[in-house]
Each structure stands twice: as structure tokens, then as C-alpha cells.
Amino acid sequence: MTRRVRLFTTCLADVVARRTADDAEHVLRALGHDVERVHGATCCGQPAFNSGFDEPARAVAAATLRALDDGTDDPIVLPSGSCTSMLRLHWRELFHGRPEAEGAARVARRVRELSAFLADDPAALRALGPRLDVRVGYHDSCHMLRELRLREEPRTVLAQVEGLELVPLASGERCCGFGGTFSGRYPEVSTAMADSKIADVDATGVDLLVSADPGCLLQLEGRMSRTGSPVRVRHVASLLREALA
Amino acid sequence: MSATTPREDAEVGGRPLPPGWAAPAHQPGADSLADTTFEERARENLARPFQRTAIANATDHTVFALQRRFAGTAHDALRDEARRIRAHAITNLPTYLEQWVDRAEARGTQVHFAADEAEARRIVAGLCAERGVGRVVKSKSMASEEVSLNSALEGAGIDVVETDLGEFVVQAMGDRPSHVIAPILHRTQGEVHELFSAMAGEDLPDDPEALTGFAREGLRHAFLTADAGISGGNFLIAETGEVAMVTNEGNGRLTTSLPRIHIALVGIEKMLPRRTDLAVLLPLLTGHGTGQQITTYVSVLGGPRGAGEPDGPEEMHVVLLDGGRSALLGGEFEEALHCIRCGACQNVCPVYRQVGGHAYGWVYGGPIGAVLTPLFRGQADGGELSHATTLCGACDDICPVRIPLHDLLLGLRRRRVAEDVAPLSERLAFRAWGLAWRHPATYRASTAVARAGLAVLARDGVVSRRVPGLARWTATRDLVLGRRR
Amino acid sequence: MTDRASFMAAVASTPRGHDPGLPDRAAAPDAPTELRAGESPLDRFQTEAEAVSTIVERVDAAGAASAVAAALEAAGAGAVAIAADLGDLLEPVREACRSAGLQVDDYADVAPERARAAALDATVTGCLAAVAATGSIVTTGATGRAAALIAPTHVCVVRADQVVDGLHALVDGDVLAAAGSMFALQSGPSRSADIEKTLILGVHGPGRVHVLLVV
Structure with missing residues (x-):
């Protein structure tokens, strides 16, 4: 079923991961959805919220809320598990007892993480004939896995790609060390955490490391680029776009 | 009565430890955590790949053993x-x-009340001095670490011997334990x-x-010649006035059986309403602790040696430790008191895995350490620790009593801001961020500037040099x- | 010095949080420490005890005393102390040990003399109960607090009717009414994995635990 979809690309995509946003839009359009990017949205407020700065978090999130709460029931799709988790679960707390609470609740009901949205209709994806001969390791983002409880959905999506072999990672569910501001606050610890993950990825012998969270990918790809890991890194959206090309 | 000199008589059994074998005890409470950062403390472990x-x-x-242990049981229902049970006991x-206290006293246990760490030290040292205790054997007790008990006893001229194998090594090296259980x-071996060969x-x-x-x-010699045994306690059982404790080596049992005096130092939060609650809490403590x-x-101890019993201490003392616990009751962080010290959150913590226990700077490491340290020592001292986690949530998922560690950590970060303990640079940065990104126009402008700046620094789409403002990253x-x- | 009243006042001074109420514990929880439906308590006891390196041997009542002596001989024991909680078996065990040429004393006589206690090769005790689901033997102050740990070998006589299903049956029933000043569970030999997680038996307590299950 094709439908009208609002795509919230997130701030990380606006600064460093524009490609992810473009690829997500491309895949959604390929499926026949009527995609409209959300204009006027900034950030979900998570960096400040998770640092204990609720006031600026609320001010920024309110701007995004105004842009997202557009009076429709259209699903709002995000190519980011972490931002989805913020909107879906933590806005309630952030706006508790405030005038924005009702709107935040409306938005929370509409937001969908991209791979979970795609997993609603795997047959439609399969019908497009995605094909890529690669061995893939999937990194579960912490917020997707333990807050949104999305474990199977991204795997279901990857399973639609012909020729793709999903190889389990021993460290697949362990944090990559990004942690938002953590990665800048404790760069040495954060890097050590990434290295432990990358060592596992390298040892597993995959062609591609895939995740659905731009934050994790920023961290892992950034470190892998610096250390020269032979494994390439893709967002689920980018992998699908390649598979559809 | 003055302290008696411990008998160094090999005839009694075991082999006396060589004089001066122990390094001076570390005093966890004496260091200010604010003098060093978490990352500075973490560096030592980061530099040791073997560790x-x-x-x-x-x-x-341990995590694998835990999962196997509970497979096929209603693990979630048990948790x-x-x-x-823990929430009811604490509220x-x-x-x-x-x-x-009533029941324990009725069974002949002498109960003492330590409002803070200093008082706990005073009480234990006083009991030892009054009773002429020359040597003390200890079984592992995190509460005694909290109050820096060993150095206080050593200062009073008492010979202290840690009897848990790991703690014995720690004491001999003048080191600190790095994990609640291990x-x-x-x-390394x-x-x-090297240590034991030098001792031998x-x-x-x-x-x-x-x-x-x-x-x-x-250690056998120490057990046989000690005047007092000092232990912690894993649970206090209200219904019976008992103290329950678990060990694997048997040192806890010998500590509380052989010397003529037994002193248990126990945090007040270890309370369980009934003996029957052990059937729920014990399998979780041991299963999550070691698998x-x-x-x-x-051992479930209900007083000194009873009439007609062949062994056991003549006196049993329990020192109840508040030490910042009562202040948490009824508040936002009350659930931190539910902890049963199994160490599972440490085992799954991806940060702990890299930095080890010492980076947390005080007594408790891992997620629960990042929560308890600022709560017990204050924001100004331990507040930074709430940031020493990626909020990945693995600790929430494994906690046997379902402490919402993620929420507690986030709450502590908020409190750090509310109490103005967060560094000025951080406050200014978030204020500026909030001002710029609350309007779509300024947001677009700032992200465009950032993109343009990165584009200048990038080569083939990759920025591989230090970026101003992101130098550390x-x-x-x-x-x-x-x-x- | 903080007295009881002021200590308690501090604890009671804060507002109370939400009390979820105390769960009713009439039934055993579904935990690894409980018997599963249809399991034989004696078989489960043996399985669990053996899993933690306890030697388990089933004997009949008439052969119990000589089995104790044989277990002690197998451990190479010379000096042995026997605990009063052997009950009816106390004298038969003493006789059997003497016949086997062992030096036998009552634990109550040995315990106060540290050097003698430390020189023991083995102790023999009965128990208050045994827990099937955990393979544990339960002793009390009447057994002797250190009786199960002081020597390198511990031989324990468990009657089949002393075996309770699980931890819940132990702590929730009347079994512990006779516990005295303390009760204790022991499950296999003393162990440590402190040195690089290598499992070592016989750290402070016995390296050898031999249970004679009288059926």
C-alpha cells in the first residue's frame, strides 16, 4: 500500500549524513510512497536532553514539534532509531505538563523508524527486486534495540535483498561507543569502544557493516576510515538504494 | 584492655604470613574525584590491552552463564x-x-548505629579496642570499602587480613578491587x-x-589466630533479625565462625521483609552475579553461638550503616537502594568493559557505581560519573531487580545542571545551541555554515584532520x- | 554517638515512596532453585550436587555407617571429627571409623582446640535438610558452624526424607524451626575463580565433599 509519508531527515543528516536522507527518500519513492520532507524541523532535542539540559532541549524540540504536528495522520519516517526513540518515548517526559504535551503525543503516535516502516510490507520491497551480493554484519543501535525494541525489523528488511548474506556479529548488540555527547566528552573511551566493535567486525569477515542509526555510523565509519578497516559502512537506506540500482 | 599480639605460632595450623606482607590500605573515601577526570582515570586500563x-x-x-541459568524459567516474572519485594522493603x-533490630537483639545480637562513614569506623575500631582484638580476619565487604575500614583499623594498631582470595591480593598489593564480585x-596470574613468590x-x-x-x-593461619571476624551482609531479614551472606570460597563462613567476635557491617538498604523472600532474591543474586x-x-546468621552449639563466636555485632542511604528514601533516586550488588550491570556495560572498575574513582564501578557515587559523595565530587555512560540501556535490561539505571543516570545529569555543577563551557554551549536551533532559519544557517566548513576540510568526502571545535572528536x-x- | 532513636529518626524523616505491596509467597517462584514439575527430588539433588563436584553415593540405612568409613578411607583421611547431628548414626559411624583404624573424635571436643581442629583430615556431619533443586546440604549451629569447612574433606549423611524440593520449601516451611543460632547451605567444595577466572576447588573450605544419600 502506498501512502503519503513525511520524511524527517534529522539534524545529523543535515550536517554530515545528507546522503542518508537522500537515500531514504529514494527508497520510499521507489516503493511508490508520496514523500514530502518536513520543512522547519530542526532537531529532536536529544543532545541537550541526554545531557540534563531540559530547557534548551525543550526550546529546540518545540520548533521541531511545530513542524511535525501538521494536522495530518501521515506517518513521519526517520532514518534514525535514536531520534525516533526521542520523539516516540522521551518527548512525553520533556513536554510533560506543558501546552505542547498534546501535540507531542500526536507526533509520538505517528513517528516510525525507517526500517520498521519498511518492514510493515516486506513483499512490496521484495517486488522491486533489490539485489546485492554482499556479506553484511548488522549493528543494532542501542536506542532501536533496547528502547524501541526493534530487533527483527531491520533484519526483515535486509532479508528482502537477494544475494545478501546476513552474518551474525558476536558484538552486534553492544554499544559502539557513540552515545551522543559521550563521544566528544570521553573520546578515548569512546574510541576504545568503537575499536572493540570494529575488531569483531573485521574478524567476522563481512563486506559491509550496516546499521539504521546515523549516530552509530558516524562513530564507526569515522573510526574505520581513520584506521583503514577494509569493511565498508552503510546505512540501511543506502544499502537498499544500492541494491535497487 | 590493650590489643594482644597475634599468635604467630605455626603449631596452630596453616603458615603465618610474613611480616609486612600487606601494603597500607587504600582509603577510597580520601580521594577527591574532582581532581582527575573519568577519562584520565580510565587511561591506565585503556593502556593495558591484556586487562x-x-x-x-x-x-x-558471566553474562552467558546467567542467560543459560535462567533459560526455561519465568525469569522476567521472578525479576x-x-x-x-525490594520496593516494598525500601518504602x-x-x-x-x-x-x-528488635528481633536481632532478642537473639543476642548487639546492634550499633552508624550514621556515617566516620561513625562506622569509630564503632568497629572501638569494639576491637574494648575487646583486646589484635588480629581481624575480613570477608569481602563493599560497605567496609565505603567507610575505608581497613586503614582505620590499621591505624589503631590492629592486624587486618582480607580473606577473600582476590581481596587478599588487593590488600597485599595496596590495590583496590575493580569489580563487585571479582x-x-x-x-593477571x-x-x-610474582606477588605470592615474593611473600613466600x-x-x-x-x-x-x-x-x-x-x-x-x-589465610588459614590468620583464621585460626584472629580475635575478630568482620564481614558484610547480603541481606538483613526483618522477620527473623538475621543476616544472610553468600561466598564461594568459604572465607565468609570461617570469618563468622572461628574468631570469638563477629562484627557485620551492613548497609540499611539490604533489608528483606521475610525469610521466604530469599527464595526470590538468592537465585537472582547468585545467577546474575556469577551464573x-x-x-x-x-550463611544465615541469627546471633552468637547458641547454647549447646560446638563452635561459633561468643559475640555477634551488627553495625548498621546509613552513610547517605536514608537521604535517598522517598526521592527521585530511591530505586538506587534496591541494588543487591550482583555486579551484572558492570558485566554488560560497554564502558566498564573498556575502563575497568578503578576509573569510577570510588568503591562501586559500572552503571550502579555511576549512580551511587554521586549520590553518596555529592554532585561536586562524583557528579561527572553520570556522564560516564552512553545510556545504551544494557544495564536496565540485565538488572535482576529492574533498577531503571538509565533514568537514574539521566536524572543525575539533570541534577548536575540544576545544581550548577556542570562546567560553564558546557552550559554556554547548550545555551547557544538552544538559541540557534529553536528557529528554523538560524538552524538552516548554522547547518549550512557547518556543511560549508566541513566541505572545505574534506578531501574525497572525508575529513581526516582535526576540526576546530571538534578537536577531541x-x-x-x-x-x-x-x-x- | 548515634543512638537507635536518632538513627531511626533519620530513616523515617523522608517522605515514603510508592509501595507496590508485598507479594504473597505461598507458592514457590519459577526459579532455577526450584524443582520442576514431575522431577524426582532425589535425582535432581544428585544431578545438581554432582554438577558442583560433590560426590554423591546412595546407600541403605544398614550400610550407612560403613559407607562413611569407606568414604573417609577413599579420601585418605586419618584424623576425623564427627558431628552430633549424625543422631542415631553417631555411634555406628564412630564404631565403623574405629574399626577402619581412623582416629575419631567428637567435633564438639575438637572445635575449641584450634590446633587440633586445623589438623583434621575430615569431618563427618549430618544435616538439617538438603535442597534438591540446588544440590545443597543445610547445616545449623548445632552441626557446628565450621564443621563443614574446617577439614579438607567433608562427608555428609543425608536421609532421603530430609530432602526438600527447592529453596522455597526450605525457607518458607517449618524445616528451619530447629535451626538454632544460624543455618547454612553448602553446595559442593569451596571454590574460587579470582585468578583469571580459573576454577580452583578447596580454597578455604574442603576440596572434597562426599554426600551419602540414605535411601
Whole structure:
């Protein structure tokens, strides 16, 4: 079923991961959805919220809320598990007892993480004939896995790609060390955490490391680029776009 | 009565430890955590790849054993029930404490009340001085670490011997335990071999069995010659006035059986309403702690040696420690008191795995350490620790009593801001961020500037040099903007 | 010095949090430490005890005393102390040990003399109960607090009717009414994995635990 979809690309995509946003839009359009990017949205407020700065978090999130709460029931799709988790679960707390609470609740009901949205209709994806001969390791983002409880959905999506072999990672569910501001606050610890993950990825012998969270990918790809890991890194959206090309 | 000189009579059994074997005890409470940062403290472990591998292997093994242990049982229901028991016990702590004290005293236990760490030290040292205690054997107690008990006793001229194998190594090295359950997770067999060989004055065989055998002889002598045994306690049972404790080596049992005086130092939050609650909490404590069905030894102590019993201490003392606990009751962080010190959150913590226990700076490491340290020591001292986690949530998922560690950590970060303890630079940065990104126009402008700046620095879509303002981030990582070839 | 009243006042001074109420514990929880439906308590006891390196041997009542002596001989024991909680078996065990040429004393006589206690090769005790689901033997102050740990070998006589299903049956029933000043569970030999996670038996307590299950 094709439908009208609002795509919230997130701030990380606006600064460093524009490609992810473009690829997500491309895949959604390929499926026949009527995609409209959300204009006027900034950030979900998570960096400040998770640092204990609720006031600026609320001010920024309110701007995004105004842009997202557009009076429709259209699903709002995000190519980011972490931002989805913020909107879906933590806005309630952030706006508790405030005038924005009702709107935040409306938005929370509409937001969908991209791979979970795609997993609603795997047959439609399969019908497009995605094909890529690669061995893939999937990194579960912490917020997707333990807050949104999305474990199977991204795997279901990857399973639609012909020729793709999903190889389990021993460290697949362990944090990559990004942690938002953590990665800048404790760069040495954060890097050590990434290295432990990358060592596992390298040892597993995959062609591609895939995740659905731009934050994790920023961290892992950034470190892998610096250390020269032979494994390439893709967002689920980018992998699908390649598979559809 | 003055302290008696411990008998160094090999005839009594075991082999006396050589004079001066122990390094001066570390005083966890004496260091200010604010003098160093978490990352500075973490560096020591980060620089030791062997230790990091050892910690990773050990913690992985324990988590695997845990999962296997509860497979096929209603694990979640058991945890729900444990959570309820703990929540009920803590919300009704005044009632249960009164009940526990009444019952314990009725059974001949002498109960003492330590409002803070200094008072706990005073009480224990006083008991030892009044009773002419020259040597004390200790079984592992985190509460005694909290109050820096060993150095206080040493200062009073008392010979203190830690009897848990790991804690014995820690004491001999003048080190600190790095894990609630496995104190020398950060030490290698080679280090223990070197240490024990020096103590023995000969080159001992470098295998764990022989090394353990060496420690056993020295510690056996200490058990047989000690005047007092000091232990912690895993649970207080209100209904019966008992103290329950678990060990695997058996040192806890010998500590509380052989010396004529037993002193238990126990935090007031260890309360369980009933004996029957052990059937829920014990399997969780041992299963989450080590993956065992049950620890080798469980002792439930209800007073000194009874009439007609062949052994046991003439006196049993319990020192109840508040030490910042009562201040948490009824508040936002009350659930931190539900902790049963199993160490599972440490085992799954991806940060702990890299940095080890010492980076947390005080007594408790891992997620629960990052919560308890600022709560017990104050925001100004330990507040930074709430940031020493990626909020990945693995701790929430494994906690046997379902403490919402993620929420508590986030709450502590908020409190740090509310109490103005957060650094000025951080406050200014978030204020500026908030001002710029609350309007779509300024947001677009700032992200456009950022993009343009990165584009200038990038080569083939990759920024692999230090970026102004992100120098620490980009010191070890590239910013990949396009597709890396 | 903080007295009881002021200590308690501090604990009671804060507002109370939400009390979820105390769960009713009439039934055993579904935990690894409980018997599963249809399991034989004696078989489960043996399985669990053996899993933690306890030697388990089933004997009949008439052969119990000589089995104790044989277990002690197998351990190479010379000096042995026997605990009063052997009950009816106390004298038969003493006789059997003497016949086997062992030096036998009552634990109550040995315990106060540290050097003698430390020189023991083995102790023999009965128990208050045994827990099937955990393979544990339960002793009390009447057994002797250190009786199960002081010597390198511990031989324990468990009657089949002393075996309770699980931890819940132990702590929730009347079994512990006779516990005295303390009760204790022991499950296999003393162990440590402190040195690089290598499992070592016989750290402070016995390296050898031999249970004679009288059926």
C-alpha cells in the first residue's frame, strides 16, 4: 500500500549524513510512497536532553514539534532509531505538563523508524527486486534495540535483498561507543569502544557493516576510515538504494 | 584492655604470613574525584590491552552463564517479583529496620548505629579496642570499602587480613578491587605469581592451584589466630533479625565462625521483609552475579553461638550503616537502594568493559557505581560519573531487580545542571545551541555554515584532520561525509 | 554517638515512596532453585550436587555407617571429627571409623582446640535438610558452624526424607524451626575463580565433599 509519508531527515543528516536522507527518500519513492520532507524541523532535542539540559532541549524540540504536528495522520519516517526513540518515548517526559504535551503525543503516535516502516510490507520491497551480493554484519543501535525494541525489523528488511548474506556479529548488540555527547566528552573511551566493535567486525569477515542509526555510523565509519578497516559502512537506506540500482 | 599480639605460632595450623606482607590500605573515601577526570582515570586500563581482554572475556562468560541459568524459567516474572519485594522493603524501611533490630537483639545480637562513614569506623575500631582484638580476619565487604575500614583499623594498631582470595591480593598489593564480585579482574596470574613468590621467599609454581594453595595456608593461619571476624551482609531479614551472606570460597563462613567476635557491617538498604523472600532474591543474586545456581556457601546468621552449639563466636555485632542511604528514601533516586550488588550491570556495560572498575574513582564501578557515587559523595565530587555512560540501556535490561539505571543516570545529569555543577563551557554551549536551533532559519544557517566548513576540510568526502571545535572528536576519528572508497 | 532513636529518626524523616505491596509467597517462584514439575527430588539433588563436584553415593540405612568409613578411607583421611547431628548414626559411624583404624573424635571436643581442629583430615556431619533443586546440604549451629569447612574433606549423611524440593520449601516451611543460632547451605567444595577466572576447588573450605544419600 502506498501512502503519503513525511520524511524527517534529522539534524545529523543535515550536517554530515545528507546522503542518508537522500537515500531514504529514494527508497520510499521507489516503493511508490508520496514523500514530502518536513520543512522547519530542526532537531529532536536529544543532545541537550541526554545531557540534563531540559530547557534548551525543550526550546529546540518545540520548533521541531511545530513542524511535525501538521494536522495530518501521515506517518513521519526517520532514518534514525535514536531520534525516533526521542520523539516516540522521551518527548512525553520533556513536554510533560506543558501546552505542547498534546501535540507531542500526536507526533509520538505517528513517528516510525525507517526500517520498521519498511518492514510493515516486506513483499512490496521484495517486488522491486533489490539485489546485492554482499556479506553484511548488522549493528543494532542501542536506542532501536533496547528502547524501541526493534530487533527483527531491520533484519526483515535486509532479508528482502537477494544475494545478501546476513552474518551474525558476536558484538552486534553492544554499544559502539557513540552515545551522543559521550563521544566528544570521553573520546578515548569512546574510541576504545568503537575499536572493540570494529575488531569483531573485521574478524567476522563481512563486506559491509550496516546499521539504521546515523549516530552509530558516524562513530564507526569515522573510526574505520581513520584506521583503514577494509569493511565498508552503510546505512540501511543506502544499502537498499544500492541494491535497487 | 590493650590489643594482644597475634599468635604467630605455626603449631596452630596453616603458615603465618610474613611480616609486612600487606601494603597500607587504600582509603577510597580520601580521594577527591574532582581532581582527575573519568577519562584520565580510565587511561591506565585503556593502556593495558591484556586487562581489557581479560575483563571482556570474564564479563562475557558471566553474562552467558546467567542467560543459560535462567533459560526455561519465568525469569522476567521472578525479576518483577524481586523488584516488588525490594520496593516494598525500601518504602517501608523504617518499620522493617525497627523490626529487624528488635528481633536481632532478642537473639543476642548487639546492634550499633552508624550514621556515617566516620561513625562506622569509630564503632568497629572501638569494639576491637574494648575487646583486646589484635588480629581481624575480613570477608569481602563493599560497605567496609565505603567507610575505608581497613586503614582505620590499621591505624589503631590492629592486624587486618582480607580473606577473600582476590581481596587478599588487593590488600597485599595496596590495590583496590575493580569489580563487585571479582575484585582482581584487572590482575593477571603472572602478577599474582610474582606477588605470592615474593611473600613466600621462593619461586612458587606458576599455576592457579599452587598459588591458591599458598594463600590458603597463610589465610588459614590468620583464621585460626584472629580475635575478630568482620564481614558484610547480603541481606538483613526483618522477620527473623538475621543476616544472610553468600561466598564461594568459604572465607565468609570461617570469618563468622572461628574468631570469638563477629562484627557485620551492613548497609540499611539490604533489608528483606521475610525469610521466604530469599527464595526470590538468592537465585537472582547468585545467577546474575556469577551464573551459579547458588553460591557454594550461604550463611544465615541469627546471633552468637547458641547454647549447646560446638563452635561459633561468643559475640555477634551488627553495625548498621546509613552513610547517605536514608537521604535517598522517598526521592527521585530511591530505586538506587534496591541494588543487591550482583555486579551484572558492570558485566554488560560497554564502558566498564573498556575502563575497568578503578576509573569510577570510588568503591562501586559500572552503571550502579555511576549512580551511587554521586549520590553518596555529592554532585561536586562524583557528579561527572553520570556522564560516564552512553545510556545504551544494557544495564536496565540485565538488572535482576529492574533498577531503571538509565533514568537514574539521566536524572543525575539533570541534577548536575540544576545544581550548577556542570562546567560553564558546557552550559554556554547548550545555551547557544538552544538559541540557534529553536528557529528554523538560524538552524538552516548554522547547518549550512557547518556543511560549508566541513566541505572545505574534506578531501574525497572525508575529513581526516582535526576540526576546530571538534578537536577531541576528530583526534581519533574521521568525519565521513560522502561515500568512503 | 548515634543512638537507635536518632538513627531511626533519620530513616523515617523522608517522605515514603510508592509501595507496590508485598507479594504473597505461598507458592514457590519459577526459579532455577526450584524443582520442576514431575522431577524426582532425589535425582535432581544428585544431578545438581554432582554438577558442583560433590560426590554423591546412595546407600541403605544398614550400610550407612560403613559407607562413611569407606568414604573417609577413599579420601585418605586419618584424623576425623564427627558431628552430633549424625543422631542415631553417631555411634555406628564412630564404631565403623574405629574399626577402619581412623582416629575419631567428637567435633564438639575438637572445635575449641584450634590446633587440633586445623589438623583434621575430615569431618563427618549430618544435616538439617538438603535442597534438591540446588544440590545443597543445610547445616545449623548445632552441626557446628565450621564443621563443614574446617577439614579438607567433608562427608555428609543425608536421609532421603530430609530432602526438600527447592529453596522455597526450605525457607518458607517449618524445616528451619530447629535451626538454632544460624543455618547454612553448602553446595559442593569451596571454590574460587579470582585468578583469571580459573576454577580452583578447596580454597578455604574442603576440596572434597562426599554426600551419602540414605535411601
